[in-house]
Amino acid sequence: MSTSLQVGKILNNNNRITSGEIMGSSREGGGRGAEEDEFLLQIPEASAKVPKDAFHLAYIFYFTLGAGFLLPWNAFITAVDYFTYLYPEVSVDRVFAVTYMLVCLLFLLFIIGWAHKSSAYLRINIGLALFVLSLLIVPLTDLLYVKGTRGLYSGYYITVAAVALSGVADALVQGGVIGSAGELPKRYMQATVAGTAASGVLVSVMRIITKAIYPQTANGLRSSANLYFSVSIVVMVICLVCYNMADRLPVIQYYRDLKMQAMNEESKEKGPLSGSAWRSTLWDIVGRVKWFGFGIFLIYVVTLSIFPGYITEDVQSLLLKDWYPILLIAGYNVFDLVGKSLTAIYLVDNANVAVAACIARLLFYPLFLGCLHGPTFFRTEIPVTVLTCLLGLTNGYLTSVLMILAPKVVPLQCAETAGIVIVLFLILGLAVGSVVAWFWVI
Template identity: 75%
Template sequence: MGVSGETHDGDSESSQLLTTQPNKIPKDSFHLAYIIYFTLGAGYLCPWNAFITAVDYFTYLYPDVNVDRIFSVVYMLVGLVCLLVIVLYAHVSDAYIRINLGLALFVVALVVVPLMDLFYIKGQTGLYSGFYVTVGATALSGFGDALVQGGIVGSAGEMPERYMQATVAGTAASGVLVSFLRIFTKAVYSQDSEGLRKSANLYFAVSIVVMIICIIFYNLAPRLPVIKYYKDLKIQAVIEEKEEKGSLTGPVWRSTLWDIVGRVKWYGFGILLIYVVTLSIFPGYVTEDVHSETLKDWYPILLITGYNVFDLIGKSLTAVILFENSKVAIGGCVARLLFYPLFYGCLHGPEFFRTEIPVTVLTCLLGLTNGYLTSVLMILAPKVVPLQHAETAGIVIVLFLVVGLAAGSVVAWFWVI
């Protein structure tokens, strides 16, 4: 269901191709294509979630370094540089190869850490050669993320809206999975060195299983008639463009790329703003700044779970109602700046605002708005360019998203509510 307040550029080129001969569009039998995109969306965030959720164990092993910040900087910096390169060469590289390579790198990065712990570290503290290997594995995951996330979002951009919605909802499902794993490990394992070690190995084991499922699903996807249909449409659009403009090389490609960036820049700005606001408040604020006498150390875990569940609800809502007015969506992104004074009030305002209920409600609202607005903008952006450039538009949007994540993380360092 769509609610439109304006005529969309995307209703032109790409949408016309997508709706040609609608009777011939194959059905997504058993919603298999939807399930594949949902699983891939969940999959490409699993490695990062494994590293960052096991940060308690890594902090215990390497007490003299700021583990979570080093992980964040390395992962995002590598991902950002790789995405820039991918954007520049998207027109001459094969998404199928990029995604498979990225998934393979994920598996390598995820296997290295538990194997090193099993055969070398064995729970001992201060073996900093192990830390350097772990940081290397984090960098490898950042490289894999750029290849996989750029490719999957780009690929979903070539399909109808529901497949981008599936991908984005999958990313939220990854956060929910990690939150429930965190609750499970805290409830079942002791919070000493051995318990932290078991928890970390569980996160990595689950992520490895998810990666293997993603590899199988992604390589099955091209055989599905509905995915093959839209791939053929893209090939047809590429051939037509080549006949009209010639080969997209050098100045022609740069001109085309700038046109794509120009068309999606406001969607990208909205995405960037969403993640600057979110990352500067979450998770730092909810894990470090608020406290509960009743819930004690369960409080931040439950707040993070609440955020992730509502993020998933927001990203799933676009399957039911999608506001196709991009100006309203981008306005909503700007309106989220109001979370700053609201969260400030939870620390320094009247006593009632400093209790669990207002903090929990605000955290869930932060997640809900993050999820819904992200999903809306990610769905709409690739539809404002011709079908043959939808993949590149998707990668450009991911680039804005990663810049937003990085900027939000930096703001969180320097800005204390």
């Protein structure tokens, strides 16, 4: 009996088997745990049939995709000093944040409603193409129209439109990539989430380099901004190639076949998902992942209401001067990457512990408030730097834990939708955090 038929037989007997149990059937490049061995007793040929992730290509591709879908946002927000120079009468960073997050949120709601009728492959490819287009708009506008001239606010509106288009692309790509990673073993979600942190580190490195080699003049800011967007365009093209290569890898096709088998078995038992049946399934998925989503939401409300606004506008250093916020942002991004990489070594499997830790992060509010209005020592570079790095470390680790665990609590055929729902909670947290930051509650 073939592996797919055996999986189908098991699903037919128990259609509540979750994607976590299915994904326990193999761990490429390593040994198997007790939970995996238990599942292999049910499908004895499964481990022999799982293709190897040769040269860890699938892992590398998902890491690259994770870096890719956040890089455009990082490019826009890192070039904010140039946009602030061009358009001094508007709060560019706040407008960018609210525009991007709200547009992304609205389109994610639409995608979730139609996820069962659309192809993740198509959504991701369209989204990556839209990313390239949105990133091209800014340097072309600068080259053909703005040309470094201050006060041309029609250029500002074009830039905001490019930010909005990038938000649409983010909804398509991030929802699709996280959703597809949710159908795979946990290591691929970890790779994707770690990639998102790597994009922040890459942009911070570029920011430090441009700060060091370009003068802080109009031409220097313009050159650095064009560099951010040029690198981002190249990376997005690489992501487009990587995704289409990953889609053809045997290990990815294997898990896609498992999903298709599960969907076919469900269709035979319940009929096609449409109308009220799909809404019922969707609400069941939301119910299963709601606490994971709450944790993700809280993480990003706390983080975005503090970072980067507090870092860039509220703290000063007589010693480091204008290097201070740049180094703080770099420190945050590095520790965010460390946190998202730690789950490859140790993963907290208890969702209750992870969600409790997310609630405990509310303590960052009084701590950062102390760095603004507390004793003199708390307002110095060391406490602020330590707190910023801890903000990044906890953000990274807890995000990775919850993103990895959430798709594994639903049936395999629902894992993609569960991943998209979790992204919705994430974007909602980013949007609310951005609005809270607007009022500078700390």
